[in-house]
Amino acid sequence: MSKLEIKSVSKTYGKVENQSSYVLKNINFTVEEGEYISIMGESGSGKTTLLNLLATLDKPTKGSIQLGDQSVDQMNDSQSADFRRDNLGFIFQKFNLLNIFTCRDNILLPIVLAKKNVEDYTAKLNDLSRKLGLEDLLEKYPYQLSGGQQQRVAAARALINSPELILADEPTGALDSSTSEKLLDILQDFNNSGQTILMVTHSAIAASHSNRVLFIKDGTIFNQIYRGDMSNEEFYTKIVEASTLLNE
Numbered sequence: 001m002s003k004l005e006i007k008s009v010s011k012t013y014g015k016v017e018n019q020s021s022y023v024l025k026n027i028n029f030t031v032e033e034g035e036y037i038s039i040m041g042e043s044g045s046g047k048t049t050l051l052n053l054l055a056t057l058d059k060p061t062k063g064s065i066q067l068g069d070q071s072v073d074q075m076n077d078s079q080s081a082d083f084r085r086d087n088l089g090f091i092f093q094k095f096n097l098l099n100i101f102t103c104r105d106n107i108l109l110p111i112v113l114a115k116k117n118v119e120d121y122t123a124k125l126n127d128l129s130r131k132l133g134l135e136d137l138l139e140k141y142p143y144q145l146s147g148g149q150q151q152r153v154a155a156a157r158a159l160i161n162s163p164e165l166i167l168a169d170e171p172t173g174a175l176d177s178s179t180s181e182k183l184l185d186i187l188q189d190f191n192n193s194g195q196t197i198l199m200v201t202h203s204a205i206a207a208s209h210s211n212r213v214l215f216i217k218d219g220t221i222f223n224q225i226y227r228g229d230m231s232n233e234e235f236y237t238k239i240v241e242a243s244t245l246l247n248e
């Protein structure tokens with residue numbers, strides 16, 4: 001079964017349904033279980049809007065989204081909240097950390113919300129903290145951290161639950177190249193163990209880790225390229241070529 005099926009999805013934030021107000025226009029694609037997909041496109045092209053729909057944080061104006069065997073359109077608010085808690089890890093573009101909690105408690109929040117035993121996640125927390133260089137930050141509060149540090153805490157929070165579907169909006173946007181590589185390695189490990197990833201990114205280097213890149217332009221899928229058996233370096237070159245086309 002496909003992990004995600006996006007059928008004829010359009011989205012407008014306005015009440016007036018004139019054609020020009022559509023931020024997404026007739027988007028169609030399918031994501032197979034275990035795929036690692038990047039979404040690229042200019043600022044304002046609709047990438048975050050699309051991720052929010054997939055994350056059940058917002059509803060399409062037209063069209064349908066099927067997540068596994070569930071149709072998002074038919075979920076009520078409490079069902080979609082349960083769905084997010086049980087299946088999704090979301091790394092937001094704005095990190096959405098809670099300033100009243102320490103970083104440790106922010107990372108463990110999905111566990112607490114799922115009413116699971118926090119103790120069972122100590123090893124996972126330590127592992128992610130080590131890999132993301134967060135060990136000295138766990139007792140601090142988000143407002144005491146730099147943007148890149150907050151982004152790493154947000155990544156740890158999204159991954160603590162080992163979610164089946166990871167949605168990441170510019171997860172490396174605030175990180176330097178060596179920290180980006182660490183986060184990309186972690187995402188790669190998750191994908192190698194079967195988790196499905198959709199990642200919005202402006203970075204061709206980050207995208208070269210995935211298996212397919214969707215290019216969005218003006219709210220439609222303009223192009224998509226598959227890695228096939230290319231190395232990261234070869235795929236990177238292809239992505240840069242395709243990005244040039246996008247900007248013409």
Ligand SMILES: Nc1ncnc2c1ncn2[C@@H]1O[C@H](COP(=O)(O)OP(=O)(O)OP(=O)(O)O)[C@@H](O)[C@H]1O
Pocket residue numbers: 013023041042043044045046047048049050093
């Ligand atoms: N809540 C909202 N209400 C009204 N318009 C919105 C809202 N959110 C986004 N938009 C508009 O929808 C369009 C697409 O925005 P979106 O955030 O999806 O872009 P994006 O591709 O993620 O851009 P970026 O790369 O800058 O993050 C933009 O023109 C934006 O102004």
Ligand SMILES: [Mg+2]
Pocket residue numbers: 047048049093169
């Ligand atoms: Mg965005």
